[in-house]
Every structure is written in C-alpha cells, then in structure tokens.
Amino acid sequence: MRNLLSALLVFCGCAAAADNVAIAIRNAKIVTVSGSVINKGTVVVRNGLIQDVGESVTIPGDAVVIDGEGLTVYPGLVDALSTWGMPGPAATGGTAARGGGRGAAAPGTTQTPAAAAPAAPPARGPEDRPSTTSWIKAADEIQTSDKRIESARSAGFTTAAVWPTRGFFAGQGSLIDLLTGEKAGEMVLVPSLGQYISLTRAGGGGGGMGGGFPSALMGAIAYVRQIYLDADHYQMVKAAYEKNPRGMQRPEYDRALEGVIESKRILLPANRWVEIDRMIHFAAELKQPAIYYGLREGFEDRSVKYLKDANATVLVSLKWPEKARDQDPEAEDPYRQMVLREKAPTTPAVLKKNGIKFALYSDGIDAPRDLQRAIKKAIDNGLSREDALRALTLSPAEIYGVQDRLGSIEKGKIANLVVTKGEIFDDRTKIEFVLVDGNKYIPAPEAAPAGRGGGGAATTPNSGVKK
Amino acid sequence: MKHAFLAGLIALVPLSAEVTVIQNATIMSEGAKGTFKGTIVVENGKITAVGDNVMVPAGATVIDAAGQYVIPGIIDCHSHIAVDGGVNEGSVSVSSMVNIRDVINPEDIAIYRALAGGVTSANILHGSANAIGGQTLVLKMRWGQDAEGMIFQGATPGIKFALGENPKRAGNPQGGRGAAATNARYPATRMGVEDVIREAFNEAKQYKAEWDAYDAQVAKGEHPLPPRKDLKLEPLKEVLEGKRFVHAHCYRSDEILMLIRVADDYGFKIKTFQHVLEGYMVAKEIAAHGAGGSTFSDWWAYKMEAIDAIPYNAAVMTKKGVVSSLNSDDAELMRRLNTEAAKAMKYGGLTREEALALVTINPAKQLGVDNKVGSIEVGKDADIVIYDKDPLSNYAKVQKVWIDGNKYFDRDSDVSGRPLKELEKKKLTDKEKAAMPAPNGRRPQ
Numbered sequence: 058m059r060n061l062l063s064a065l066l067v068f069c070g071c072a073a074a075a076d077n078v079a080i081a082i083r084n085a086k087i088v089t090v091s092g093s094v095i096n097k098g099t100v101v102v103r104n105g106l107i108q109d110v111g112e113s114v115t116i117p118g119d120a121v122v123i124d125g126e127g128l129t130v131y132p133g134l135v136d137a138l139s140t141w142g143m144p145g146p147a148a149t150g151g152t153a154a155r156g157g158g159r160g161a162a163a164p165g166t167t168q169t170p171a172a173a174a175p176a177a178p179p180a181r182g183p184e185d186r187p188s189t190t191s192w193i194k195a196a197d198e199i200q201t202s203d204k205r206i207e208s209a210r211s212a213g214f215t216t217a218a219v220w221p222t223r224g225f226f227a228g229q230g231s232l233i234d235l236l237t238g239e240k241a242g243e244m245v246l247v248p249s250l251g252q253y254i255s256l257t258r259a260g261g262g263g264g265g266m267g268g269g270f271p272s273a274l275m276g277a278i279a280y281v282r283q284i285y286l287d288a289d290h291y292q293m294v295k296a297a298y299e300k301n302p303r304g305m306q307r308p309e310y311d312r313a314l315e316g317v318i319e320s321k322r323i324l325l326p327a328n329r330w331v332e333i334d335r336m337i338h339f340a341a342e343l344k345q346p347a348i349y350y351g352l353r354e355g356f357e358d359r360s361v362k363y364l365k366d367a368n369a370t371v372l373v374s375l376k377w378p379e380k381a382r383d384q385d386p387e388a389e390d391p392y393r394q395m396v397l398r399e400k401a402p403t404t405p406a407v408l409k410k411n412g413i414k415f416a417l418y419s420d421g422i423d424a425p426r427d428l429q430r431a432i433k434k435a436i437d438n439g440l441s442r443e444d445a446l447r448a449l450t451l452s453p454a455e456i457y458g459v460q461d462r463l464g465s466i467e468k469g470k471i472a473n474l475v476v477t478k479g480e481i482f483d484d485r486t487k488i489e490f491v492l493v494d495g496n497k498y499i500p501a502p503e504a505a506p507a508g509r510g511g512g513g514a515a516t517t518p519n520s521g522v523k524k
Numbered sequence: 525m526k527h528a529f530l531a532g533l534i535a536l537v538p539l540s541a542e543v544t545v546i547q548n549a550t551i552m553s554e555g556a557k558g559t560f561k562g563t564i565v566v567e568n569g570k571i572t573a574v575g576d577n578v579m580v581p582a583g584a585t586v587i588d589a590a591g592q593y594v595i596p597g598i599i600d601c602h603s604h605i606a607v608d609g610g611v612n613e614g615s616v617s618v619s620s621m622v623n624i625r626d627v628i629n630p631e632d633i634a635i636y637r638a639l640a641g642g643v644t645s646a647n648i649l650h651g652s653a654n655a656i657g658g659q660t661l662v663l664k665m666r667w668g669q670d671a672e673g674m675i676f677q678g679a680t681p682g683i684k685f686a687l688g689e690n691p692k693r694a695g696n697p698q699g700g701r702g703a704a705a706t707n708a709r710y711p712a713t714r715m716g717v718e719d720v721i722r723e724a725f726n727e728a729k730q731y732k733a734e735w736d737a738y739d740a741q742v743a744k745g746e747h748p749l750p751p752r753k754d755l756k757l758e759p760l761k762e763v764l765e766g767k768r769f770v771h772a773h774c775y776r777s778d779e780i781l782m783l784i785r786v787a788d789d790y791g792f793k794i795k796t797f798q799h800v801l802e803g804y805m806v807a808k809e810i811a812a813h814g815a816g817g818s819t820f821s822d823w824w825a826y827k828m829e830a831i832d833a834i835p836y837n838a839a840v841m842t843k844k845g846v847v848s849s850l851n852s853d854d855a856e857l858m859r860r861l862n863t864e865a866a867k868a869m870k871y872g873g874l875t876r877e878e879a880l881a882l883v884t885i886n887p888a889k890q891l892g893v894d895n896k897v898g899s900i901e902v903g904k905d906a907d908i909v910i911y912d913k914d915p916l917s918n919y920a921k922v923q924k925v926w927i928d929g930n931k932y933f934d935r936d937s938d939v940s941g942r943p944l945k946e947l948e949k950k951k952l953t954d955k956e957k958a959a960m961p962a963p964n965g966r967r968p969q
Binding site: 179180181182183256268269270271272273274275276277278279280282283286287290293294297329331334335338339359380386389392395396398399 | 608609610611612613614615616619621622623624626627629630631650658670671672749750752753754755756945948949952953955956960
C-alpha cells in the first residue's frame, strides 16, 4: 500500500512537470461566475493558468483538446474554512504547551508530530499563553498525504483556506490548492490569511478543575483581550528600544505576540445571535478586521441587523444542525432546537437577500456525497444555484483578497476548474474531472455507501496532461 | 454606523413616550406614605406623580388596578442567571480579569421567569471559586433586548470576592493538601485565602503607583512609555479608587472580621457581604465598616460553614443598622423573593415596609442605584410590579411588570399566547416526524 502510494506520488510529479502543454476544453458550457454563462465555448489552460476563455477562442496547435460537448465547466470550488491537509488532533504537539511568553518555558512546538508531550503545568494566567500557537502557519503544517485532499477534490473542491483550529490563538490559516503528491510549498497560494481564534480550550479539555487558565468563556475572552493589550504594548516598547536602545532594558521576545501581530485579520466564532452580537462588539474593541464563522443563527432578524450594521463578512458552516442520531423517537426536543434545525439552512439565502458578504465552509464534512448534500440543502432552502456557486468560488476569493487570481473563469486566473456532466450540486451530477493548477484529476467512482472518515472516494490522478 | 446601530436599538425598544397611569391600586413602597391607595403616573420611563389625589394627564393609557397591589420592582442582589459559558473562572485564585459583561446571555429564559416573579433588576455575580473572582454588573430584566440593552446603565460595577470553603477548595479536586503538586491551586486554608487577597492588593497598589506616576508625568507634558495594562489588576486598582464595589461571599463571623481588617489595611471598602449567614453575630462591626449584608431568609446547613444560621439574620442585621437585603443566588428562588421578604416579618418582627425593603430599596442601596430604583417615588425609573393580592402573601401572583415604563411582562398575554406557541411547536414536530425514515429496514446490527 505504501509502495503503491509513493509510486503514485512519483507519477504525479511527472504530470506536473508537463506544465507547458496546453489543455483546451471546447464546445462546453462555461459558467464563469464573474461574467455571464457561455453556452458553448472554449477554455484554454496552460502553465497552470487560464490562457483564454470565450465563445470563439483559437485553440493552440500543441493543445490537448477535450471535447466538452454535454459538459459544464465551473471554477473550482473553494472551502472557505477547512482543515483538509491539516494534521489531526494527535499530531499537534504544542496545544497544551505554554506559549513562550514571558518567563514561560517553551516545550515541544507543533512541528513535533504525534508528540504525546508530558502534560504541561496548568496555566496560571494570560502570561502563560495557554493553548496558543499563534505563530504557526497552516502552510508549514500541510500533510500532503491527507486522504481528505483527494476526497474533497472528488466533490469539486480545488482550493481550501486551511486553518489550525485548536487553541485560543490556534495559528494562521493559509490558502492552498488541493494538489496531490506535490511538495507542500507548491500548494500554497497565500501563506497567511490571518489568525484563527476560538474561545474553547484546545482538545476540549478544561473546566475549572485543574485544566488551567482560562476555563470559562469569560476567561477566554479576557485572555484574548489581554493578548491584544500586550501586543500593543509590546510593539510600543520594541519601537522605543529600536529607536534608542542605550540605557533601556531590551524587551523580551514573545512569539505568541509576534504571531498575533503578523496576522492581518482574525476569525471569530459566532453561531447564536447573541454570539454574533458579542463578537462584533469584541472585534470592534480589539480594532481587528474580523471574519465571523459558524453562523447557525444567521437567519435571525437580529443577526442580520447586527451583521449589516457592522458591514460584517461571515463564513457559514455547512454542517447543518440535525436531530441527534439514535435519539429516542418519543423524546421531544425543545422548541428552540427544532426551530434551529428548521431554519439554519435558510441562513445563506437570508444573508444573500440582505447583501451580507458570505462564503460557505465544510466544517468537518469530508465525504463528497455529504458535501454535495449539505450544499444542496442550502439551495433547497432558498439559495439560488448561482449564489451557492458564488459562495463557494468568487466570494471566498474576495473575502481573502485573491479575487484577482482565483474564484472565476477569467483569462490569466489560476486554472482551477470543475468539469461536470449535469448541473453542479445536483444529486445525479457526475464530476468528470477537475483541474487544479492545470493538473487534471479524475474522481474515482464513489465507494458504495459514503464512508465515514472521508476515505470513501479516492481520486486517481490519471496521466495528467497527455502528451 | 454608530447612528444606524442606535437607531436599530431604539426600534427594538417598545415606545415609552406615551403616558401610563395606574389607578386605584394599593401602593406599597418605602417613603413617607407607606402603604396607601392611589395613582401612579409614568411618563418617558420615569415616575412623574404618585399619590392619592393625582391629576390624570389627557391621553394617558389608564390601567385600573382596583383590588390589586403595586410595589417597586424587586431587586436581587445576588444572581447568576443570564451568563454564558460558566459563572466561575475557577482555574486561578484571582480571576479579576474576567468580566460578566463579556458573557451576558440575554436569551436565558431565567430572565423572563424572574420578571414573572416581579424582579426588575439583578446583580449578576461571578461564582465563588476564587478568593478574588470576576467583575460583576447589574442588569435590568429587559427581556427581548440584546446584551447591551440589558445593562443597568449608571449602576456601579462590582467584583466578587469569596471566603471560606469554596475558594480554598476549588481547582483542587483532591483537596488542597493532597493534590498533585502541578495541579494544586493555592490556597487550601482560610489563612491562605486571606494571604491571596493581601498579595493581590500588594500587587494592585504597586500597579496603581506605576500608573499614577505615569499619569503625573503625562500631566507634566512628558511622553513616557505607559506601563503594561494588566486586566487582572485594573479592577483592583478601581476598588482602591472606590470606583468598583466589592461583593464578598462569606459565611463565618471570623472571616467577615478578617476581610474587614484586610480592607481597612489597604484602604478600601466592602460594599456588601453576601450570604453572610453569621452576620447576626458581627452586625455591629459590619455596620461600622459601612457594608451591607445580603443574606438568605432560611436557607442554610448545606455545608459546615453554613451551619450556624438563624432565620432572624436579616431582621437582626437590620435592627443593628446594617443595610440588609434578601437574595436568591438561584434562578428558581429568584421568582419568589416577595415571600422570602415576608418571612422576615415572622422571624424578627419586621414591619411590612421593612420586609419589602429587603428586596427593593435596600438592595438598591447596596448596588448604588437607590437614586434610580427601589421605591415608587417621583423621578425614579418606572420599574413597577402589579400583584393580584398582597405581595407578601404566598397566594399573590405577578400580573404586570414595567421596566423604564415599558411593559415586559403581562400575565394575561402570556397565558393567552400559550396555545399559539403549542401549535407552532406541533407543526414542527409533525414535520420532523413526517421526514423521518420509516422504522422498518432500520435494524440494530
């Protein structure tokens, strides 16, 4: 199995080497997203970029021509908040580690995979930088062998904003292309998208008893607040020292603050309308550009009002609340919970209607069939197909400021495409192939029942660009 | 943007510009008049007239409360409702960096239930796991508002202290002495609790000195580097400056005296002793310090330090000159503080007015809001409760509750609205049932 895998890796490397050869998909329906739909047109791809697109495009003589009759070409889908390619829980060492703030010892960093480091003493306060790995970048953590990369591609995803997600300051997200078997560096579009903040302890542990500071939500909020106060002060003192070091004690290096300072935006968790309100106030107080993630109650009138007033940008989780599996059929849920299940999937449609900038994200859903179902549910609850597509292509590109290179089918943009037979997001639609940076991948037929863990649908990289 | 936000807020608030008049009610309140039959006029959220002979302004909404009783909204000096994500930051012995304000949950149903029990304001406290706990604040039970809209503007913010068993136990599952060294949280004894508070104020004094020096330099036109802002010490600095009230959880007389000594040593005041079950033993000392006592009517013996209690506590403290109140510390008890107050008439022989004061004007004094709420007097916020019977009776039910002149609870509309809510729920239940896969074909493996 291992051998087979490495064989495939080598194979892929070859495929990528054939970059300078063009691919032309002709006579296909092209959904550009940025412009109008081209009912019968051609896309030409070369060197990983879209060389040309339109109704009448000259196909270069050396191009491999694919007849697109009956096929539709879409921009590759983008997962706006993902952990695809990120190491699993066991592989992140430093979660319980002290963050290396003042006076703190700095045990294992996150680079030590599967480090079952001895339990660090519980944090006694913000100065111990609990559950903080603000300095790590997702781009440096990519596990190229992660099966979910192939699996996501089979659902039409070519790009993902991947984030370290464990810890109060979990680290910096990166935008990556979902290539298989490449060097991790080749996958990276943007190394740092900002800082992922969560308000729960890494690994779920915590509680008041011996878990260390902070144990309650208010502790987590106080911690985040103190970090930003410290970051301001740190910068001030550092600048003063740079200006005139003589006679001044040198400020102590603090990697937790360095990581926070170099992050240009923050991701804040907000599901309930109360949390949306709370986090909008919090971001304003911290004076940080923020993106709010979760948004289960984004459909609420109040949520809409707060988001509009704050001119906020949000990422909506595709993991819709569902009735607990194996629940006693006689057991009655609270009304509130039932309303949430009913209304949560209307959130994207409501946000769209109110002009709130949003994108969708996978939130732990890996299997292609489940992803498709989740997106379809938003469509069934009032989001138009066009808007669903946009929320998975150009919108996330805009949110992360890369709309000049990604998110639509335009000349000069990155050649990330999905080619389908039938309308994307339909149950019966078959994804023929995807192009990621111009590399062609054909989804393997899906294993019968969509398996848990996302391994079910492997894509076999074919010979890539045929010579 | 700020304007849009304000406009939005205003839109959510029921209009209070109109004039409301409550007539023919039996009005029970602190003040010269005591209990009397009369009229209350509410305008722009404030009480503008009270008396037995009051002119009714033209165009007012008149409520005939004949046979009914009106009291000022009940104030609970010790509550933990409407808090998200835990009331204790129990990981450290000094958790003053955390603030209840950050985690207000305005959709906690306990708010509505408190309203239905006549409560209009409550002091929302951090838990008692730490010698010095988190920052606290006073909310009005404005059900339906967002977090910001719940806050009692103008009330002095507080901080929770805790003495005795809780702070010396919390965080030490095996008990302080036996815990593994890495997980043990100091302190494990009452001596240690005192030490933690003293150490924190030593730090706070030094911190305050640094900031005072900085402020002085800035005032002279210099540009020094500011000290690091420390969220743990900021609120303690405010305590030293008298800008933040200390609400101290305590039971035993010895620890009450200890805290008074500590406060005297560091030059700050304890605003209230909370629970204070042995307050009757040291009422004179509490009064001399200028602190209030917020206690239970007849709730004790749930642990050793809460053994030596008597139901006369509130009455004895009152008679010895301590501003006393009765609190709930509990979402359920919160709904019937009126009868808690009534118990002080039986145990201790307080008058009706004195008993009622234990849950109205006295807690208002303890929270520094007695100029705004706590009695039915001209100029105060229109926080008003109508009962169908004598509020000091077990049989009394709250009929209507106003806060700032806006009606937030109405028993009639609550009762009449229930069938509709049931129907809505049934619709969803039926829909979910219909969507469920047929049971056959699904068998346990």
